[in-house]
Structure formats: C-alpha cells, structure tokens
Amino acid sequence: MKRALLSVFLLGGLLGGCVTANVDEMTFDAPVAGMTDGSIVILGRRHAPDYDTEPDFIDCIGSHISRGSENINVIPEGQFVDAMYPWFEPRTAPLSIESVGRLMVLPSVAGKLSELDLDYMIWIDGRTQDTNSSGSMTCGVGPTGAGCFGFGTWGTESEYEATIWNFDAGAEVGKMSALTSGQSYMPAVVVPIPIIAPVQDTACDSLGTQLLQYLSAGS
Amino acid sequence: MVGRLLDSMTLGRKAQRLLTLITLIALAACSTREVVVEGSFPTPLVDPVPVSVGILFTKEFKEHELVDDATGRGEVSWRVSTGTAQVEFWSTLLPAFFHNVVFIESYEDLQTYDVDAVLIPKVADVQYAIPLYTNVKVYEIWMRYNLALVEPEQIIDKENSTISLENIQPFAEWPLTAYGKTPTAFMQSDSDAVNLAAVMALRDAGANFITSFLRVPGVMDWIDNPEEAQ
Numbered sequence: 001m002k003r004a005l006l007s008v009f010l011l012g013g014l015l016g017g018c019v020t021a022n023v024d025e026m027t028f029d030a031p032v033a034g035m036t037d038g039s040i041v042i043l044g045r046r047h048a049p050d051y052d053t054e055p056d057f058i059d060c061i062g063s064h065i066s067r068g069s070e071n072i073n074v075i076p077e078g079q080f081v082d083a084m085y086p087w088f089e090p091r092t093a094p095l096s097i098e099s100v101g102r103l104m105v106l107p108s109v110a111g112k113l114s115e116l117d118l119d120y121m122i123w124i125d126g127r128t129q130d131t132n133s134s135g136s137m138t139c140g141v142g143p144t145g146a147g148c149f150g151f152g153t154w155g156t157e158s159e160y161e162a163t164i165w166n167f168d169a170g171a172e173v174g175k176m177s178a179l180t181s182g183q184s185y186m187p188a189v190v191v192p193i194p195i196i197a198p199v200q201d202t203a204c205d206s207l208g209t210q211l212l213q214y215l216s217a218g219s
Numbered sequence: 220m221v222g223r224l225l226d227s228m229t230l231g232r233k234a235q236r237l238l239t240l241i242t243l244i245a246l247a248a249c250s251t252r253e254v255v256v257e258g259s260f261p262t263p264l265v266d267p268v269p270v271s272v273g274i275l276f277t278k279e280f281k282e283h284e285l286v287d288d289a290t291g292r293g294e295v296s297w298r299v300s301t302g303t304a305q306v307e308f309w310s311t312l313l314p315a316f317f318h319n320v321v322f323i324e325s326y327e328d329l330q331t332y333d334v335d336a337v338l339i340p341k342v343a344d345v346q347y348a349i350p351l352y353t354n355v356k357v358y359e360i361w362m363r364y365n366l367a368l369v370e371p372e373q374i375i376d377k378e379n380s381t382i383s384l385e386n387i388q389p390f391a392e393w394p395l396t397a398y399g400k401t402p403t404a405f406m407q408s409d410s411d412a413v414n415l416a417a418v419m420a421l422r423d424a425g426a427n428f429i430t431s432f433l434r435v436p437g438v439m440d441w442i443d444n445p446e447e448a449q
Contacts, residue, residue: 050355052402082261086426090419108264127402 038119045125064208126160158203256304258418271319335445391437397424
C-alpha cells in the first residue's frame, strides 16, 4: 500500500513537471502615459450566448493590478455594475466607447460616472474551457473501503482579450490578449491525485502584468 | 421507511446497507429540486418619469412559481418560486423609476391616494433550461411578463368596495421579456445556478423595462398629459 502511494506521488511529481502553459501576448497600441493617481474598473463581457467571462477572473486581474500599483484604485466589478444598474447589464452594456457618450446624455449616469472619477474602463472578453480529455478511471466501494484506479488527462485553454477605454480621451486606446493552454493529469491508485495546470491563473498573471505595465507606463 | 422495507427482505446486513444506499441515490435522482429565488437587487440609476403610479401586485404575482413535474420523464422535477423575489425586485425598481409610487394593497388605498395610473404586472410565463436538457454548459431562465397601465377608476368596484380586475381596459398594455443565464463553471450546485439565472433574468427584466418603457404605445401621450389617460 505504502509503495503504491509512493509511486503515485512520484508519478504526480513527474507529471507536474510536464504541465506547461503557453502565453501569447499582443499589444496593439503602445501606451503614451501612465496613471499617476486615479480609478479604473475592469468588466467582463457577458453577452455571448454560450459563455460568460468569469467574475473570478475579473477579480483576479483587479487584484493583480491593485497589488502592482498603490496609485491605481480598482473599483470592484459587482460594485460598479450595481451602482450603474441597469446600464451595464448584458442587455445594455456599451459595446464601444461611443455608446458611453450616448449614456452620458442621461444626467444621472453622467453624475455617477463623474462621482466615480473613472480614468479607464477595461473590458475583458473570453473564457477558460476544457478541451480534449482521455483516459479512464474506475472507482469502487467495498466492505473494506473505497478506492479508485486509473488515469485521466485533459487539456485546458484560456483565451482572453482586454480592451482599454480611456475616459478622458473618450477613445479606445489599446487591446491586449492572453492565450494560455495546459494539460492536467489525474492518476489514481486508491486515491485520485489531481495535478491541475494553472491555465487560468497564468492567463490572469499575463494579462494583469500587461495591463499594469500599460497603466503605469511613464509614471 | 427504506430500512423497514429492507428488513422485511431476507438479505445479509451488508447487502441491506448497499441496497439502502442504492435506493436512496435513486430516490434523490428522482426528487424535486426546490428553489426559492433570492438575491440582492440594486436601485436603478435613472431620472424618474414625472408621474404618480399605483403598483398592484396580484396574489398570483406575489406567489408565482414555476413547477416542472418531470417524474414522467424520469428526471428531476423543479419548483422555482419567484414570487417573493419578483415583489422585492419590482418594489426596488419602480419607486426609483417613477416620480411617485404607491403600492396598492386594498380598495381603501385606491380611494386614499391620488395616482395617475395603476401598473399591473403579470408573469405570463417562466421557462428554464439546464445543461442536462440542452448540452450547452449554461443554466437559463426566460421570463415573459404582461404589463398593463390602467386608469385607477377602471379597477374600482364601488358596489362591493373591492378591487376588480375583470373587464379592465388598459390604456397601455405590453409584453416584456427577460433572460438570465449562469455558466456551469460558476456554480457548485444546480439549485444555486438556477437561482442565479433567475436573479439575472429579473435584472434583465428591469433593464428591458427601463429602456423600453417610453417607447410603449400610449405611454408618451400619458406622460405628457397624465391627468387624462387614454
């Protein structure tokens, strides 16, 4: 039994070393000036029929930027969407910076955005999903206990694009993207041991770092 | 009960336990999932429409629930109670959307308060879809409302001193649709996902109401001259 468990841990460690994540980064517009002090909000796109950009991914990006710069105040997504209700719901959310201009015609909206003192609005569109999977695993319950045996593996892909709107300039000023992928494994000898590729976390770090560099450029 | 049933059979103790477990799993698979929709609803950021409106939530509206008895299909049945959340949501939205709002609870309220019109929302239909049915990894809720604006006099039954919704002729009447979804990846359980999809659908209903209200035929004329509803 001990030998079997040791083998599983060794296999896990070996396969853990095989977990890889590829990062593809693109920045279309070079930053011209960074933020010295101000507020931003990061919002997820939620209007696609079959997926929503994950709220925890948006939180992750926000935390990454907050940790990286004390000068940047990141307004939490939920707080912003509630404060602006119903103008940032999936049905009503502006798809271009020009649409925000049309919203500003409403005195209550203009007043609230002015109160929030927003410098940048960053939209994140994308998702993380499992791709191929293979292997098999059987689990059983008997009088002496329960256990599983087998091996499973699956791929995970994250694809996110960030679009940056500058409120002062009233223009879209940049786009960035992160594409990561990785392979996760789950060997099981009595106990299944998941070795999960940190695909989404890597995408968060990648996109968060790019955004932080953009927002901090020149400051 | 399952234990008693198995006691009556001639089985070994371990076999009985196993059978109990299997039976309980089978019963759980065919049980009814009950969801009482709960959520927090924000006050809308709007410039109020300058009218005074009475809001009448009917008993059916307050107690609305979606019941899908799937026992015949061998699937899990669902009972989704939206009534309380409907009342909570619209009670937050409407007072912010109209300049003055009175919630009409009784005949006396109608006699006491001077309102330009009474808004009567009705849930016409609620449908749901879960990944098991659609193979799409989202939980979905659709809602369809029928909304009516009537003159207060139309629903006053002076003879019986009650509110009557029979034979009313609204000066504005329109359908309102709403949709909410929750990806499977976000949720731990079916019930949580259906609840969140319902909350999203309610929020969408509010967004649709606010953005479409002034385009409803008859409404602009009424706002221009609220004392004389068409």
